[in-house]
């Protein structure tokens with residue numbers, strides 16, 4: 001292809017948009033969005049509680065290591081760290097608010113357009129995601145380093161930009177004499193020395209560098225594939241935030257929308273596409289909290305506090321991480337059920353109790369394509385068992401064979 005061929009190909013694609021349906025079931029997506037959004041809010045609430053308790057504990061010098069006590073060289077950090085975490089919680093709350101499930105009650109064919117998603121929706125959601133992943137990665141980096149020059153760089157670069165255009169009244173309300181002097185000192189440093197001066201330092205300037213650094217410092221290290229996922233999210237969200245050609249075209253062309261419907265009511269392909277992206281972003285950010293952000297908060301606490309004071313907080317953060325990972329795994333999972341041979345194909349209505357708490361009623365005609373849970377998107381696999389046995393003993397305990405006749409004296413692990 002020459003340059004004109006390439007330009008022709010681009011022109012045809014940017015002017016004709018297919019009406020595209022998402023690859024997942026909208027009802028399942030909405031249920032999973034609700035579930036992960038609630039999990040995210042639980043994580044924010046938990047970190048908020050730990051933040052309050054840590055802030056209080058650090059008021060007492062006996063809970064601080066010597067370097068962080070009043071006479072120590074790192075004494076400002078017990079005041080700085082709570083502020084950094086509080087900033088992180090604010091941006092996470094914004095993200096949680098923007099990733100709530102669609103409100104479908106009262107939606108009819110006549111007003112289904114209220115579910116339509118376009119440029120404003122995509123731009124707000126992805127820009128907020130970009131803010132979360134960017135600022136929490138920077139915060140995590142500072143929490144792991146707790147280094148004066150690196151923190152000075154982080155704040156002074158931000159302050160320098162803010163000061164360029166801020167109104168006099170905000171400047172007066174926000175800037176005290178100390179910070180003005182610090183900014184004046186920073187402005188005396190030539191631009192090419194900002195990243196390595198006597199008062200400032202930045203060894204990992206890009207997002208990717210910070211992610212790699214964090215993954216090398218966390219113990220246990222998060223799985224490496226997740227670092228690539230974060231870098232990909234950063235690039236993807238930059239494309240939206242900086243109004244890239246492709247993202248703007250995709251989200252701003254209305255296209256023809258066919259009205260879909262399910263048991264709850266009508267919806268549009270754009271609603272479903274948007275939900276797919278929302279769900280993927282929710283999963284990545286919630287995993288990011290579990291795998292990176294919470295462990296970095298824990299790292300800072302363990303650096304600043306003696307072991308006896310830090311342990312309760314770091315244990316709580318570790319258990320939050322485990323809790324998030326375990327709960328995320330219950331979505332879109334594979335579950336296996338033992339079923340008495342011969343039952344499939346009869347007119348029996350088979351009940352499959354999913355691990356998420358919902359019961360799938362697999363009714364006649366039993367369609368194998370319908371073997372998934374509408375509540376959590378998990379696939380339900382059936383393993384046929386011959387003979388008259390009532391239970392199969394698994395590593396998780398005894399499991400009832402569906403369709404078998406047994407005395408009901410096994411509880412707990414019975415499904």
Ligand SMILES: [Zn+2]
Nearest residue numbers: 354356373376
């Ligand atoms: Zn389920």
